[in-house]
Every structure is written in C-alpha cells, then in structure tokens.
Amino acid sequence: MELVIDRITKQFKNKIAVDHVSLKLKEGVYGLLGANGAGKTTLMRMMCGLMVPDSGTIALDGISMEEEQYRDVLGYLPQDFGYYPDFTALEFLMYMASLKGIPKIRAKEKTAMLLEQVNLKDVAKKKIKTYSGGMKQRLGIAQALLNNPNLLVLDEPTAGLDPKERVKFRNMISELGKDRIVLLSTHIVSDVEYIADYIMVMKKGTIIHKGAREDILKSIDGKVWECVVPEKTALDLERKFPVINIRNEKEGIFLRLVCEHMPYETASICTASLEDLYLYYFSDEISEGEGQP
C-alpha cells in the first residue's frame, strides 16, 4: 500500500498554503507537526478530496483521490468535527455507514463494536448535543474507523480528550497503524512523539523535516541548553532565544532553551526532544501568538 503525494500546491489569494509538497507514505503512523497556518489542514483536506490542488496529484495505490474507490478506503476526522445535534450517536454512525456504502447489517455490528471501543456504548442512544467535547471527539474517531479505512487522516484528533482518553487513543492508533496508513496532525508534540513512526514537520506550506524521530532530532542536536541565571539575564535570554521551559528556583531562574551556541557561561547541553525541535522551528509563530506545543 502506498500513498503518493506528488508536488501538491494550493494557493489562496496571496498566500501559498501548500507549496510543492511531495510524500510517499506506506503503512504506519505518520505525525504531521506544525504551527497554526503551516498548511497541515489544507494538505489533509486535499488528501481527502475536499479541496482541489492547484497542481500536483494524490493517489493511493495508483487510484486518484478524485475517484470513488479512493474515498471508499478513506477515513477522515476533520479538525472541526461536524455532526447533527439531534441525532443520537447510534443514528449518526448508521448515517455515516450509509455514506460509506456499508450494508445495514454490517453497519449495525460495526457501530456497536466501535461505540464500545470509544467508550460511548452507554450513551449511544442519547443526542449528540448532550455530549461533552471529548465524547464528540470520540464519536468522530469512531465514524472515521467505520469503513476499516486503508488511509486514515486525523486532523487534531486528541483535541478535547482528557489525559486518560488521550492515552487510550494513542494505543488505538498504534494498533491501527500496523496495516494501514495513518496520518495525524497535531499541535500536541507528545502525541506524535509516542505513536508516530515517522514525523513530518511542516512550516509555511512546505515539509521542512521528515523522518523517524531520531533522524529529525539530529537537526537540533547540540542546540538545547539548560541553565540557571539571574532574573535580568533570564529576561534577556527569553527575548533572544526560544525558551522551552522556565521556572523559579532558589538560585535564580531555570531556563531550558534552544540556541545555536552556548547562551550563558554555566549552561549545559541537553538531549533534544521533539518539543525542543517544535519550539526551535516555530518560535517566531509562537511569539506572534499563533501556536503552542
């Protein structure tokens, strides 16, 4: 199984949202990391046939994303998950099953199984408008899995989930990634860190880094520092460099930051994490108030 994204481009007026992105994805879990406005959602929408690229092609095993056959094996959870407030979870999943061409009997079985899997079995006959944010998100995940998709596209899937639910979700996705392509986009670095086999970092419409976790972290190897500094120095360093962690200690202000060279005489080098990498690449967007790891 192979998803080929070939030089996909999408422009909105003066902004290039996706700029000649090319990817080849096989079975496994892929994390798409990027700040708000990086182009993740636009890329995912094009992959799901919801937007027409200005140029380039997307095909799964040679089947173009415009074909019904492609959508037949696609599961999608949008960032802003839509639903019918007066439908119950059961009705909603049965409706989604009919959209996906799943026969009624099979749909009933699958619906029951998924509702149990996402822990919504007890509230299956209650209206969706009574659900909490996390419950709605779980329902969204369930509908994406209805047709046992070969390509699962999840846009911010853990938004609204509490830590326990998030862990459960991660385990579910890890299991799913064994025999299908799972692409999930997120701001939550830990989600990607724990479950993604392969990470892609997207910035301003292009993939700036891609690879396994260890491979992409090499780009900031030797650039993550920790130090304890006086308050005035801390303010100065905060202005100059992306700060990952800051806390008050007895001796002064503890800082963990990303910097090309030693920021302070007593700074010590640390092993980089994915969060460090995110801050390193997206500190300008973050300082403009656009993104949070």
Place this chain on the structure above:
Amino acid sequence: MRELLNLIKFEYYKMFKKKSLWFILAGLFGLSMLGSVAMLLGNTYDMEGEVTGTRYEEMQAERKNARALGGRTIDAALIQEVQEAYRSYFSQAEEISDEEEKEKLYEDTVKKYEPIMEILSQVYTGSYNSQEFILDLTEDDRNQFYETLKQKQKQLWEEYFFLTKEEESKLLDYQQQIKTPFIYNYGAGWMRYEILLYSLSVFLMLALAICLAPVFGGEYTSKMDALILSSKYGKSKVIQAKLIMAVTFTIGVTTVLLGIQLLEIMLIYGADGWKNPIQFWSLTQIVFPFNQIEAIGIYVLCVILAVLFLTAIVSLLSAKLKSPFGVIVICFMVIIIPMFLDIPEQYRMLNSIYRLLPICMTQEWNVFCHYMYGINNVIVPTYIFIPLFALAAVVLLNIWAFKVFKKHQVA
C-alpha cells in the same frame, strides 16, 4: 439502488427531525383547510344590519337554486325564460313599497336565475351583476348569444392585449373548438378550488423554501460537508439522494395539500359542474375549449411543476450559499416581489420572461392567458409552455445544484 434508497431515507429523517418542519406543515394544512371554509364563516345581514342567517346557509340556498337549473341548456329559450321572469319581477316590484315584500318577490321569481344572469350579464354588458339589460334583449340578441360571446372575446383581445397575428389566428382556432350551447350546472366547488389554488401556491412555495433551504446549506452550517464529501458516496449518491428527497417531498406535500383542499371543497360545495366549460370562470377572457375538470387538471399540473421549479431554485441556492438563511431570504424575494411587480404587456419579451417566474406560473389568469410562446408560426399557448419550461428548468437546475455541491471545497 438499495444504498440510494437508504440515503434518501436518511435525508427524510434529517428533515423530519426538525420540529420547525412539523409546525410549518401544520400551519400550511391549517391554512388550506381554513381557506376552503373561510368564505362560509360568519353571518349574512340585511339592509338594516340584522342577521339573516349564516354564510353557509346562504351557500346552501344558492346551491339549491342553482341545482334546480342543473342540466339546462343556455340557449335562446332559457334566455327568454329568464327575461320573462325579470320582466314580471320588475313590473310587480314597481307596485311594492315594502322592502321585505320586494325581497320576497325577488326570491320567488328571479333569484333562481341568478347564476344564468351572471353569465348573460358578462356577455351582454361586460359586467357581472347587471340586471336591467335583460329587459331590452331582442329575439336576435337571444339567438345570437354565442356569436355575441365570441365577438366580445375577440374585442377584448384586440383592445387590451398586444397579440401577434399568429396568436390571434390561433385564438380564433381555439374559439371555434368551444362546444356550444353551454349546459349549465352548479359548479361553485370547482370555481372555489380554482380561486384558492393561487393563494395556496404562495403559502406552499414559502413553506417549501423554509423546509428545503437546509438540504445542502444545512451541511455547511453543521460542518458535515467535510465528512459527507470525503465519504464514498459523498460526491454521487448522497447528492442524488438530496435532490430526489427535495423533489419527492415537494410532490408529496403539494399533491396531498391540493388533494385535501379539493376533497374538502367537494364535500362542502359538491362535485357538480365538472363538465361546465372553463368559460364560466371568465366568459369573455378565456377562449380555450376545456371543461372545468380538464382546466383544473391543467392548472394543477402547472402548479405542481411551478412548485418543483421553485424547489429546484432552492436546491441550487442551498448548494451555492453557505447558509440556509440566505436561501430563504432570496426565495422569499423570488416568490413575493413578482406578486407586486407587473411588467407591462407591451414589453412582450420582458413580460414573457416575467410570466415564467415560479409564482406567476401558478396564476390562473397567466396559465390560460392569450399570450403564447414560440417563434413565428410555431407557437404554443402558455398552459402548454409553462409545464414544458418548468420541467426543463427543474432538470437543468438540479443538474447544476449537483455539480455545485460536488465541487464544493471545504475551506
């Protein structure tokens, strides 16, 4: 096929889940039932303002009188009979000063001829309720009743319409096909139904605009468009299901509503007079050779297709606009503005286009008007063109709506 039917079922389910739909349908059916009986509610009064009875009793009395004339041929003999009755009434009435007595005399002598008088009055004077003219009719006038009618019809279209030679020639052909002499039967029920069809169409169109505006627009506002369009059938069967639901819902509601209305009216007024010529609706204006039931059938067909035309517009707007509210606003304008607007008939092209708006297609005076559509000698009357045009418009607009939703990009 099974999947399509299942998807249609879900579209209906989504529709009927909305409480507002039930209120609208209840209001619509309530209005139609009220319309059938509205004219019969209340009392009748004499000159002094005293209650003399109810309107329903008045209708029953009129019906009884009219049924007494049922089956009579409107010919010189009947006209003479009516004339003699009125002569007798007028001569006796001159001797009576008491109003009550005069009224009783009227009821005993000429009231039963009122339906015939209404017909004669239109032909001989052009108005509905003249009486004195009957005294001056000569034998020639009585014998020439139908020639006079045809002359009046021709005079009307020559003086007040901007017809082409081809249209006039066609109207003369139709005129020749009118079956005479007319046979009178009480036909108030059919006429009442014909009168109500237009106002019912207005409410029906407004209701359908509200009910069907969310057919596509609702998916945008609920953000379901992304899930639908990324699903297997999202760009094919789902859209077909929506359009089929819109069409079948329209046909269903329209048919049931018009059917209930017809049944109600027939139960109240009776089904008499279905063979009456359409000319009884407006003697000097309509020249087509139909009877009431044929004309009602054509009119109802035009109404159904006009409503379907409106539904197709709703579907297209719903697919194009991002919110059902905008669809409702525009459709209300499309329905209501033409009711108050009038394009002068001398601007034939504009007037012809105007008369093809959905609401105009439901106007009886438009359906059976003198104007025709076509080029040179190849022309068809409005009652034929409207259904053909509406059908073509329905097909084209639905295809367009299909493409719009299919190509919708989730932004």
